[in-house]
């Protein structure tokens with residue numbers, strides 16, 4: 001009985017510890033070696049940034065066209081101030097196209113969060129329609145972006161959604177509790193007049209950007225090898241201001257000079273409808 005509980009605790013800790021900031025700090029030198037190895041192995045990006053930009057712009061333009069610029073802004077404002085959009089009408093109302101349709105139309109596939117195919121792994125992300133070709137931008141890792149020196153201790157406690165980039169930048173993709181409040185607050189702060197610079201709807205069950213579910217992708221195993229990998233993507237300065245309303249990331253501190261860090265998931269092979277996405281939590285391509 002005690003041994004079973006201990007084994008369960010050990011397994012849980014092993015899958016969680018690399019996201020627990022105090023543990024990462026204590027094991028910095030060992031982690032740095034592992035990270036160095038990963039960096040050395042993967043100096044080049046799997047997909048050039050320009051290609052990631054192209055896919056995101058393609059989807060965001062369809063989303064903007066379907067919601068209408070003003071409706072998109074209005075929806076984001078509603079999400080921000082009133083919380084979750086509830087009615088079916090608002091999820092995909094009037095003549096507008098649902099996020100799913102926009103995704104199928106622009107990228108050729110759809111994603112959904114569903115119970116994982118792995119026992120006791122909670123929720124996972126599945127391709128539900130179409131086919132993802134190798135090298136496609138499959139998903140985005142939403143959340144608040146912390147520089148290595150910024151305080152995240154409180155938010156990181158019992159939080160399996162903190163993602164660490166090679167340069168120590170952290171992305172908190174938790175859609176509940178303090179993490180959720182921090183994201184909404186930073187997003188409200190960064191509004192530029194009528195322009196909303198980030199999307200808060202990933203915090204609800206109906207994200208308007210359907211790619212913003214990457215935080216729910218589960219870790220690979222021997223039986224279920226990785227079919228996607230993480231890749232850092234700094235949003236270029238010339239990214240259209242009207243389309244930034246679909247970006248599911250926000251900087252913790254407002255620093256206009258720094259480009260916004262996003263993390264995207266890129267497919268390692270063709271992935272067909274019905275397959276679950278699996279990543280390797282210990283690797284990231286620059």
Ligand SMILES: C[S@@+](CC[C@H](N)C(=O)[O-])C[C@H]1O[C@@H](n2cnc3c(N)ncnc32)[C@H](O)[C@@H]1O
Nearest residue numbers: 015016120121122123160161215216217218219
């Ligand atoms: C970033 S979350 C992924 C989403 C998570 N499945 C959920 O439902 O919230 C990471 C957590 O998912 C679980 N997890 C991920 N991959 C797993 C795997 N291969 N086997 C068991 N649990 C896994 C672990 O509890 C881990 O701490």
